[in-house]
Structure formats: structure tokens, C-alpha cells
Amino acid sequence: MAQITFTDHDGGERTVEAREGQTVMEVAIANDVPGIEAECGGGCSCATCHVYVDEAWSEVVGGPTPMEEDMLDFAFDVRPSSRLSCQIKITSALDGLKVTTPQRQG
Amino acid sequence: MTDIIRTDAVIVGAGPVGLFAVFQLGMVDVEAHVVDILDRPGGQCVELYPEKPIYDIPGLPEVTGQGLADNLLAQIKPFAPRFHFNQMVSALERTSDDRFLLTTDAGTRFDAKVVVIAAGGGSFLPRRAPIPGVEAYEGRSVFYAVRAKDAFRAKHLVIIGGGDSALDWTLNLAPIAESVTLIHRRDVFRAAPDTVNKMRALVDKGVVDLFIGQATGLIGENGMLKAVKAKAEDGSLHEIAADAMLPFFGLAAQLGPIADWGLNLSENLIPVDVKSYQTTTPGVFAIGDVNAYPGKLKLILSGFHEAALMAQAAARRVHPERRMVFQHSTSSSTLQKKLAGA
Ligand SMILES: Cc1cc2nc3c(=O)[nH]c(=O)nc-3n(C[C@H](O)[C@H](O)[C@H](O)COP(=O)(O)OP(=O)(O)OC[C@H]3O[C@@H](n4cnc5c(N)ncnc54)[C@H](O)[C@@H]3O)c2cc1C
Ligand code: FES
Numbered sequence: 001m002a003q004i005t006f007t008d009h010d011g012g013e014r015t016v017e018a019r020e021g022q023t024v025m026e027v028a029i030a031n032d033v034p035g036i037e038a039e040c041g042g043g044c045s046c047a048t049c050h051v052y053v054d055e056a057w058s059e060v061v062g063g064p065t066p067m068e069e070d071m072l073d074f075a076f077d078v079r080p081s082s083r084l085s086c087q088i089k090i091t092s093a094l095d096g097l098k099v100t101t102p103q104r105q106g
Numbered sequence: 107m108t109d110i111i112r113t114d115a116v117i118v119g120a121g122p123v124g125l126f127a128v129f130q131l132g133m134v135d136v137e138a139h140v141v142d143i144l145d146r147p148g149g150q151c152v153e154l155y156p157e158k159p160i161y162d163i164p165g166l167p168e169v170t171g172q173g174l175a176d177n178l179l180a181q182i183k184p185f186a187p188r189f190h191f192n193q194m195v196s197a198l199e200r201t202s203d204d205r206f207l208l209t210t211d212a213g214t215r216f217d218a219k220v221v222v223i224a225a226g227g228g229s230f231l232p233r234r235a236p237i238p239g240v241e242a243y244e245g246r247s248v249f250y251a252v253r254a255k256d257a258f259r260a261k262h263l264v265i266i267g268g269g270d271s272a273l274d275w276t277l278n279l280a281p282i283a284e285s286v287t288l289i290h291r292r293d294v295f296r297a298a299p300d301t302v303n304k305m306r307a308l309v310d311k312g313v314v315d316l317f318i319g320q321a322t323g324l325i326g327e328n329g330m331l332k333a334v335k336a337k338a339e340d341g342s343l344h345e346i347a348a349d350a351m352l353p354f355f356g357l358a359a360q361l362g363p364i365a366d367w368g369l370n371l372s373e374n375l376i377p378v379d380v381k382s383y384q385t386t387t388p389g390v391f392a393i394g395d396v397n398a399y400p401g402k403l404k405l406i407l408s409g410f411h412e413a414a415l416m417a418q419a420a421a422r423r424v425h426p427e428r429r430m431v432f433q434h435s436t437s438s439s440t441l442q443k444k445l446a447g448a
Contacts, residue, residue: 074356104238
């Protein structure tokens, strides 16, 4: 089990339980976390699951793959900390992970 | 207006399921025309994941999205399907007890006995630019496609994107526009290497301005653009003068006109009966991702099965006089004849 905290762009915070092997996107959808749409269901082909990874976690989480970078071209307000949450797999190392959802998805 | 094309069947959508429907219809002697808004066959497999491997197609342990589409095209070749790309079926009307009129946005018209909707998640259309307030400018000074190049003559033009569409239009419009600024969020481009080189050459010559950053807002009034607000990589804010903007943010599926065809949609899906995948309108079938029935799985495999059952019912409508004889492809005389002729 790992705890993930989602902050929306207004500062609202939700901490939810995640299982290892799930993606951050799946955790958000399963818990009705607002601000994540995930239209393509995790296929890395819609860019509507965009999140900003908290600075303290950027190294553990790592950067986007080239394919993910390509999809990020379609997202709104992309920053160095941007990731597509369907491409982040939960491991025990990510217990406590904090991400922020952008003002809008697409 | 062009002549009406008279045919047994029209398949709406050239995704994997629409393609396989050509095969199943061909096996029972039903000829088909296939329409897709994209410029090539393959639907989601080719548009969204051409390079990704698919592992759950029976008999093919691993095949890419593009590979599957290529295989399907080879498989249906004996049935010589007629394709109509770059057009969206915009209207479907019943003209008599057993015929339908389909019209595309390019003016093509079909008179068909059977309609097979294999529209997946809907038509692939350009994604709206993720820029606040862009709606107010769309169609007036912001365009997602170029209909006539001349519309951009002597204009200050902003093009956004890093793929082939954005770069192709940058190269095409630079000679006639007053100025072209290409905005892309990073100095890495998805377009073909040759196109990227040509774009860079124009930038070096000072013909095209390249702005690495993201558009954040628009300035203008009554739908007419004056400038694009953009944030550079270093966070600095800029205003780029513009009379027109062409944003290219890829394609996304939208159900589109199908919602108006009287098919009792529920949650954007077409309900069908599971004996023949016929909709509530006799003669109109729906197969693949676009349909809904108890237990539906949105898998290519399921769409293939639906195509086979649909074809049996479609053949009964097209050839009511014939007695349907069940045939295996290994011994089908229709298939042998077509293969010999191909
Ligand atoms: C990333 C990803 C991975 C996937 N992996 C798998 C997998 O491993 N196995 C699997 O079985 N499935 C997989 N799928 C799902 C699979 O791709 C779909 O089930 C399949 O593409 C559905 O086929 P289809 O022919 O019904 O529709 P689509 O592939 O969606 O094709 C429909 C076509 O119809 C066209 N169209 C729609 N409306 C109109 C209109 N009015 N006029 C003209 N054209 C129109 C569209 O432009 C489109 O080309 C995956 C999907 C994605 C996104
Ligand atoms: S859910 Fe579509 S890209 Fe992540």
C-alpha cells in the first residue's frame, strides 16, 4: 500500500490509498479525484491525465518517456515537472507521493 | 452534386472492425464501400498506436497497430473494397423500406441496402487548442485545417505544434504569409526529419520565427485575433502579433453526426441486438467500439465476431431470394473465385 496526495489547482487536497502496480491515473479514477479525465484509459494517447509531480519526488518518479513527451505536446501549461499520470506505476518507493492537477486537461 | 453511388453496403469507419466487415460481407457476396474521415485505414490502431504491439489477436502472438491494419488490408483485398477517405458521413436517411441514403461532408452520396456503422469512438477530428478563450476565435481567425491557402496571404500567422501538420503548413504558408511564427513547447519535433530540417533552414534564413514555449492566451476582439500571448521556456511572457492562428494539437475521436441518426443512443453508444448486431433501425448495423449490449468488451476481437454475425443478417437483406448456406473460408466458392480473380 502507498499513500498518494492529489492537490488541485485551487489547493484542495485529497490523500488516497494506492496499491502497488496501479498507475497514479487509475488511483485517481478509482477514488473520483477531480481534475483527471483519462479519456484513453491509460493508453498514453490522450494527455488528459496530466499532473505535476511535487519537486521532492521528481527524482524518484523520474521523467517522461519520449512517447509521453510527444503526448505532453497536446497538454495545457506543461512544466518541467509534468507527467502523464497513467504512465507512473505505483511502487513502495512512491509511498507519500504528492502530485498536483493542472487548471485544465486539454 | 456527384452521382449517387448505388451499392449493397456502406461501412462507416475504416478501423480494424470496419475493415474486417469487408471480409465477412464479401464472403456472403455483399459488396461494400468504406468511408472514413481519416486519410488512411486503421482507425485507432493506426491513429493512436501504430507502433505499439497488440497481444490479443487470435493467431497473431504480437502485431503492431499498423501491422494489424496492413494485414487486414491484405486479407480483404480479394473483395476489392472501395474506400472514400477524408470525408465524414454526415447524414443517414431511410429512403424506402429497404434502402438508405448516406451523405458525406464532401458531397459523396450512397444509396445502400445495408449500413454498417463501425465508427469506434467516433470521427477523428482536430483537438481544440488548450488555450483559454480560443472558442471565440474559432472559424474566424483560428483554424484547425487549411481549406484555401490564399486565406493566409499577407497575414501575420502563428502556427502551433511540433508534428507533421504544423511543420508542413509552416513550410507551405511561409512563402505567402507576411510573417510566420511557429510556436512549440520544446525544441524537439515529432515531424519527419526532412521536414524539420527544412523548417530549421527557414528559421536560419529569418523567414520563419521559431518560438520555443507555450501559448497561454489570445488578444483580439469579435473573433479577430491581434496577438497570441506566449510563455517562453525561461518563464518570460511575450505577445506575438497575429491576424490568424493554426493550432495543431493532434486528433481526438468525437462521436459527431451519428448522434442525430435516430439510433436511440445511450451514453454515446448504439444499442444493438446480439443476434445480428442490428440497431433499432432494421438494415442499420453497428459493430466494434461504437455499439453497446450486455457484456460488451471493447476489444478488436469482439468487433471481428460481431462483423461475422452482422454479415449473415446483412446478406439476408441484400439477397432475400437466396438460401444462406454456411461456408468455411477453406471451401468457400465465393472466396476461391475472388482469390483467383485478384
Ligand atoms: C492505446 C490503445 C491500445 C489498445 N490496445 C488494444 C489491444 O491490445 N487489444 C484490443 O483488442 N484492443 C485494443 N485497443 C482498442 C482497439 O483499438 C479498439 O477496440 C478498436 O480500434 C475498435 O475498432 P473499431 O473499428 O470499432 O473503431 P476505430 O478503430 O475507432 O475506428 C473507427 C473509425 O471510424 C471513423 N469514423 C467515425 N465516425 C465517422 C463518420 N461519421 N464518418 C467517417 N468516418 C467516421 C473514425 O475516423 C475511425 O477511423 C486499444 C486502444 C488504444 C487507444
Ligand atoms: S489516460 Fe490518456 S494519456 Fe494517460
